[in-house]
Amino acid sequence: MDRIDVNRADAAELAGIPGITEALADAIVAARAAAPLTGVRDLAALPGITVDQLVTLAEHVHFADPRAATTALPPGRSLVQGRVVDLTNGRAVEGATVVVYVATTPSPTSGDFTPLVGVTTERAGYFQFLRPTTGFTAANAAVTVNGVHRVPIRLADPDPATGTGLLPERLVLVVEPAKDPLYSSGCGCEDLTFSARGEVLEEFSYFTVVRTTDPEITPLVLAESPSVTLDEVAGLSPILEHELLKGVKGIGQLWSAGRPPGADAGAGDAAVLKKMSVSRSALEHVLTTRGRIDGESVEPILHVDAAQKIKGLLKPTKKPAPGRVDLTADTAIDWDASPTLYQATTLAFGHVLHLSHEWSSDGYSLGDLLYSLPLAPGQKKQVVMVDWERRESAANVQSQDYQESLDNALSRDRDVNEIAKGSVSERSRGGSESNVWG
Incomplete structure (x- = not known):
């Protein structure tokens, strides 16, 4: 039996093998178009092939490279x-x-x-x-x-x-x-070099700054707003002056006994107002809480101001870094109410780079290219694509219903009443009589 060369036989020859369908023959032809089939293993990789078909092919075909000689050549010939x-x-x-x-x-x-x-x-x-x-x-x-x-x-x-x-x-x-011929002669385009390379199509130029040194920096702490004296508050209105003077009575004696720096021991109430300095935040807190400032507000203002000063003493103090340092637990970013700002004290040096990109032709061809968009590094461009599509559909639905019903009922009732009565009477009478006479 002559075997068929699986790499050379056409689909009709392969389909002529017993048990080989036309679909499998087409699959063999398509597979060997990509690469020659070298053995049964390549046939086993075909989709849909069964074990029986694989055995049949192994018995009827042989494998040869289509690019190799299949017949014996004369000596010295190729x-x-x-x-x-x-x-x-x-x-x-x-x-x-x-x-x-x-x-x-x-x-x-x-x-x-x-x-x-x-x-x-x-x-x-x-x-x-x-x-x-x-x-x-x-x-x-x-x-x-x-x-x-x-x-x-x-x-x-x-x-x-x-x-x-x-x-x-x-x-x-x-x-x-x-x-x-339309593009080769008679159109006035003989001088167009569609195959020329190196022609600059577009050029993009932009600048960027690269810093080579960092400037020296110095910390700047934004201090809290300065304090205000009660005398400044009293000067805003005669009513405030009257109320605050009334509120410091008695407190003035304690103030004089304590003798803070710059205060006279016998200072009057007006002098106490001038010397009594509180933070603006304490004054704002009492004004927000009470809604007004009067004689009874003096003592709460002093209490809030004293509490704020105590919190400031208990709060751990961190000195801002004198310059550039690495972020650690000890040199964390200052996020509190008084952030530390850093300002440059020296100049930074760097380079201004001028970048230029040229897009040159690598040859032209009359193909199916619809749109070409060259972009430089860092460049962004919005592109809108409009696609049109038309769809038509038709539907025809027919329905027919048929129903047939048959009901039959048969009922028969029969009552039989039989009454049998029997009566049997039997009577028996007997007697004997004997008369004897003598």
Whole structure:
């Protein structure tokens, strides 16, 4: 039994194997297009293949590289193995006709070329033919892909003495797309260099600052607002003066006995008002709490002011850092009511960098590019894309209901009453009488 080459047989040949479906044959052809199948393991990876089909294929096919020779070659001969690639769509071409032309005259013209061999490309664009042993001065190939394309062939092993060379054993024929006459002549665009590289399209320029040194800094503590004397409050209104003078009576004696710095022991109530200094926050607290300042407010003001001073004594004092230091538990950021601000005392040095980006052409092509947006580093641009879509739908619903019902009821009642009565009477009478006379 002759085995079928799984890398060369078409789908019809594969489907002719018993148990092999057309879908599996198409899957084998599609799989070997990506890479030649090398063994049963590659067949087992095909989707949907069963164990029976795998066993059948192993009995009826063999594996050979389509790019390798499948027949015995004469001694000293080799094959020209080639492939056709179409740049129009970037893929290999199957079923294309390749005719190789050769010339044997020096500096040949178009009339000096004669056809040597003609082949048809197989799947993935591969072809092969027996390599001639004679040398040629020039060679080219005519490939039929959307027309006839002439592709030059570079000869191998050139002989300087005779100026001839052999056809290469590996040959790749690249078919380039034909130029549209609309863009090649008669349009006034002959001077446009669509394939030129290095042309600057756009240029983006911007500046940035890089600091190389840090300035020296000095801490600045925002102190609490200064205190105010009760005399300043009394001077705002005669009523406040009268009430505050009334409120300091008796407190003035304690104030004089304590003799704070600058206070006279026999100072009067007016002198006590001038010497009695309280914090603005204490005055604001009492005003907010009581809603007014009168003679009875003096003592609460003094109590609040004293409490604030005691809290200040009990609060741990932290000296601000004299300059730049690392953040630690001892040098934390000051978030309290009196934050520490730092101001620069020296100049910082750095560089102003001028960055320039040039976008140059890397070649043009008439393809399907819809929009190109070059962006420089750090640049941001909003792009709006409008897409239009139209959908139509139709629906036809038909419904038919049929219902049939049959009810039958049969009822029969029968009552049988039988009354049997029997009466039996029996009477028996007997007697004996004897008369004897003598």
